[in-house]
Amino acid sequence: MEKRSQWGTRVGFLLAAMGSAIGLGNIWRFPATAYENGGGAFFLPYLFALLTAGIPLLIMEYTIGHKYRGSAPKSLGRMRKGFEWIGWWQVAISFIISTYYAVIIAWAILYAGYALNGAWGDDTTSFFVGDFLNVTEPGVVGGMNMKILIPLAIVWLITLTVLGIGVKKGIEVANKIFIPTLVVLFLIIVVRALTLDGAVDGLQAFFQPNWDAIGDPGVWVAAYGQIFFSLSIAFAIMITYSSYLPKKSDITNNAFITGFANSSFELLAGIGVFAALGFMALQTNQGVTDVVDGGIGLAFMVFPQIINEMPVLSGVFGFLFFASLVLAGLSSLISITETYVAGVAEKFNLSRVTAVAIGGGLSAIISLLYASNGGLFFLDTVDHFINSYGVALAGLFEVVAVAWFAKELKNLQAHANSLSDIMLGAWWRVCLAWITPVVLGYMLLQNLRVELMENYEGYPIEFLFYFGWVVAIGAMFVGALMTVRKWPNNELEMPIDSK
Numbered sequence: 001m002e003k004r005s006q007w008g009t010r011v012g013f014l015l016a017a018m019g020s021a022i023g024l025g026n027i028w029r030f031p032a033t034a035y036e037n038g039g040g041a042f043f044l045p046y047l048f049a050l051l052t053a054g055i056p057l058l059i060m061e062y063t064i065g066h067k068y069r070g071s072a073p074k075s076l077g078r079m080r081k082g083f084e085w086i087g088w089w090q091v092a093i094s095f096i097i098s099t100y101y102a103v104i105i106a107w108a109i110l111y112a113g114y115a116l117n118g119a120w121g122d123d124t125t126s127f128f129v130g131d132f133l134n135v136t137e138p139g140v141v142g143g144m145n146m147k148i149l150i151p152l153a154i155v156w157l158i159t160l161t162v163l164g165i166g167v168k169k170g171i172e173v174a175n176k177i178f179i180p181t182l183v184v185l186f187l188i189i190v191v192r193a194l195t196l197d198g199a200v201d202g203l204q205a206f207f208q209p210n211w212d213a214i215g216d217p218g219v220w221v222a223a224y225g226q227i228f229f230s231l232s233i234a235f236a237i238m239i240t241y242s243s244y245l246p247k248k249s250d251i252t253n254n255a256f257i258t259g260f261a262n263s264s265f266e267l268l269a270g271i272g273v274f275a276a277l278g279f280m281a282l283q284t285n286q287g288v289t290d291v292v293d294g295g296i297g298l299a300f301m302v303f304p305q306i307i308n309e310m311p312v313l314s315g316v317f318g319f320l321f322f323a324s325l326v327l328a329g330l331s332s333l334i335s336i337t338e339t340y341v342a343g344v345a346e347k348f349n350l351s352r353v354t355a356v357a358i359g360g361g362l363s364a365i366i367s368l369l370y371a372s373n374g375g376l377f378f379l380d381t382v383d384h385f386i387n388s389y390g391v392a393l394a395g396l397f398e399v400v401a402v403a404w405f406a407k408e409l410k411n412l413q414a415h416a417n418s419l420s421d422i423m424l425g426a427w428w429r430v431c432l433a434w435i436t437p438v439v440l441g442y443m444l445l446q447n448l449r450v451e452l453m454e455n456y457e458g459y460p461i462e463f464l465f466y467f468g469w470v471v472a473i474g475a476m477f478v479g480a481l482m483t484v485r486k487w488p489n490n491e492l493e494m495p496i497d498s499k
């Protein structure tokens with residue numbers, strides 16, 4: 001039997017896992033989320049969520065991958081036959097996310113260039129939606145946005161080449177280059193941002209604790225939501241990556257290191273972003289609150305404005321910012337794409353290169369939809385629904401299946417403890433069997449309530465139906481469909497109980 005690929009070094013695995021975790025979510029999602037949910041007071045629920053759900057789930061996924069040695073569907077299917085579909089469902093979700101994530105990285109590549117020549121002009125918002133995206137109406141494709149095609153091709157070329165080369169020489173080497181580079185670039189950005197006038201006001205706004213927020217359940221849900229998304233949990237990623245760990249690998253400690261590294265980067269991003277926002281607020285005579293934004297708006301509309309206001313070397317600062325987005329994004333894109341490359345290769349007994357060509361090729365073609373003039377609306381809608389009713393729901397199914405249906409937590413705990421420095425105890429099982437399902441369940445109900453009250457972003461109902469609900473629920477069906485075929489070879493090359 002072909003030997004399973006393995007990471008070359010522990011650091012290699014850790015950097016790849018951090019590369020997946022540290023993504024656009026850290027840079028553009030965390031700062032605004034923290035600010036809007038209590039500022040300095042947000043750190044309490046955030047830390048609580050990290051310790052009671054984020055790291056425990058990460059340990060669970062690492063242990064499953066290490067113990068069952070397969071892609072997410074294969075590993076979960078080996079635990080219990082019926083769980084295979086949860087793995088495929090998560091793989092389908094990752095596939096869908098990869099199709100638009102690639103396009104955002106392509107935008108960032110173009111913006112890195114625009115930063116150098118200030119191509120976005122004074123009105124950065126109308127540049128982004130108008131000149132740059134030629135935005136049409138929701139649901140209208142409206143032709144292809146040609147300038148995105150070349151950077152998009154570059155994004156896919158890099159990703160698929162890295163994956164085609166393999167785990168050790170491809171994914172590991174790429175992350176060993178990307179992640180340290182990202183940290184250095186980002187540190188330069190943060191230091192520069194901190195030396196701008198008004199930076200202190202920005203930080204003050206960011207860290208100012210609003211203790212009343214602690215009493216608001218919505219703030220706790222936001223903290224858990226941020227942690228789940230940010231740690232790439234329930235994307236099938238961490239199971240896949242840990243399935244390449246050598247036999248003797250610490251699991252629990254690795255999960256703590258990944259979790260803390262990811263949160264540290266998140267905090268760093270919060271500091272950098274708010275220092276820059278404080279500067280812009282001062283320059284434009286506004287309050288910090290008036291300039292806060294998250295997501296695409298922060299990166300592609302507000303940051304260009306900040307760059308416009310900068311006194312010296314603004315082009316370099318802008319270039320570094322968008323280069324950071326590209327690096328953070330690429331290492332995450334590599335990780336989600338690997339989930340379906342691994343799953344498809346194992347299921348259809350294909351070589352890695354063939355699986356990359358088929359899976360990656362299909363994803364690249366679908367990504368053209370988001371490179372159309374109507375792309376922004378498709379992207380926004382698919383992203384919203386796939387995160388709220390894909391990732392969160394699949395995560396809920398995963399913990400409930402493992403903790404309650406298979407009653408596997410004790411076995412997983414024994415497996416992790418036989419290998420790790422830090423010992424898991426009853427606290428770990430309580431976090432997974434009780435805290436995580438309760439929070440995820442509550443989060444889903446809350447999301448659903450808001451969804452039914454008003455159309456997301458006021459988009460037409462039909463559009464939301466096809467590109468929101470059908471996509472999110474479709475991932476579940478595609479997952480089920482994939483289980484029809486039997487695995488070509490399902491014996492473990494390493495007996496489960498070996499240490």
Ligand code: PHE
Nearest residue numbers: 021023024025026230232332
């Ligand atoms: N942790 C990633 C982030 O913060 C989430 C993610 C991973 C998204 C992989 C897409 C792909 O952006």
